[in-house]
Amino acid sequence: MHNHILPGIDDGSKTVEESLLLLQGLKDLGISKCISTPHVMQEVHNNTPASIAAAHKQLKEGMDAAGMKFDIQYSAEYMIDDQLQTIISQDQVCLLPNQHMLIEMSYLAESKALFKTIKDIQEKGYQPILAHPERYNYYHQNFKIYKEIKDAGCLLQLNLLSISRYYGEHVKSAALMLIKSGMYDLVGTDMHHERHLNALRQVAVRYDSYALLKDNPIKNATIFENSQKLAI
Template sequence: MMDALLRLGIDQFYATPHVFKRLYPNDQASIAQAFQELQPSLQGHGVRLACAAEYMVDADFEALLVSAGNPLICLPGSHVLIEMSYLEESLRIEQNIHRLHELGYTPILAHPERYVFYQQSPERIKRFKDLGCLLQLNILSLYGYYGQREQKVAEYLLNKGMIDLVGTDVRQQRHVSALAHYVKKEDVSGYFKHSPLQNEALFSIA
């Protein structure tokens, strides 16, 4: 997948495996081990790779925030990528965001355009900006890969200047193939004129 993305001009990657106890019981040790196992295959490919995690905001995540002595797996600058179920808002999302700030983290809410409970009223997403969250868009949403509702919300958030970061969210080869197809078919750079991206400024890999 990284070879295919490299051909599209992407040479820096942050792998962010899910941390969701019921489905993906990852932790610092399992992610670090997987990252180390991948390193030999990257030699000579011109790829720069680092890793963090994407946390499901649920009761298990809340338990991690009980004390500052249980550090999260972060992107640079203590940025923490979080998500919710696509179908139901996390019960204590605001309290958990406040707690992240108290512990010195900056939360990044992943793919806000894909949460179905906001799609009829996307203006509700602004409250996350007001709470100090950065918002990360899935680039495939903008091409309509996930559906028209996701595409419309993505365009709305970009036009309102609310998007800070963009991610591929690729998990398998079909996602990479779709991205390669759409990149050749349509230039979406104009959508970002009101939402300057901070990927390079915040997360460039030396």
């Protein structure tokens, strides 16, 4: 439910051929469905529901030409920036199934608008999901903030690579602390490129992710029921 496989639309896959390689990698890992979530980020990735749909159509055509069978849907990952409030108020969002909305913050500085954004999303009838909370280094010394985010009604999504040292030891430590506390609701690959795919293969070999997350209310298998959109 979080990856950057759509071609030529953000800092993920650049071409249809690369997208097909990444999809085949997911298939090899036993994944049969996914939801691509390209970035929407002011003045960096100015994606809209229309541009995302067009990239998805391009990929589907490439899949058909290659004879590849894979259930791929699309949504978006929204940066909390100066344009997001307008996007939400104007209903210009490209949602995950069942009215879910994936949001993220800068890795460099905390967004002071986080809790207002959560409220704005909820007032539209959507369910916010905060992507990879373990990667926000400015929260690593303030663990109670994660509980405050959850108490505000926002779901938390783990990047699977965070349980390794892919993003660094501090991110791994934060992820394991959140796992121990049973804080995660969803798991995503956040796959952008072949380096991520190779790292995911190593995680699959080295870690028993199901056992590690057994005390977390992981909802990937149920949260998108009745929408035929499911996976990581």
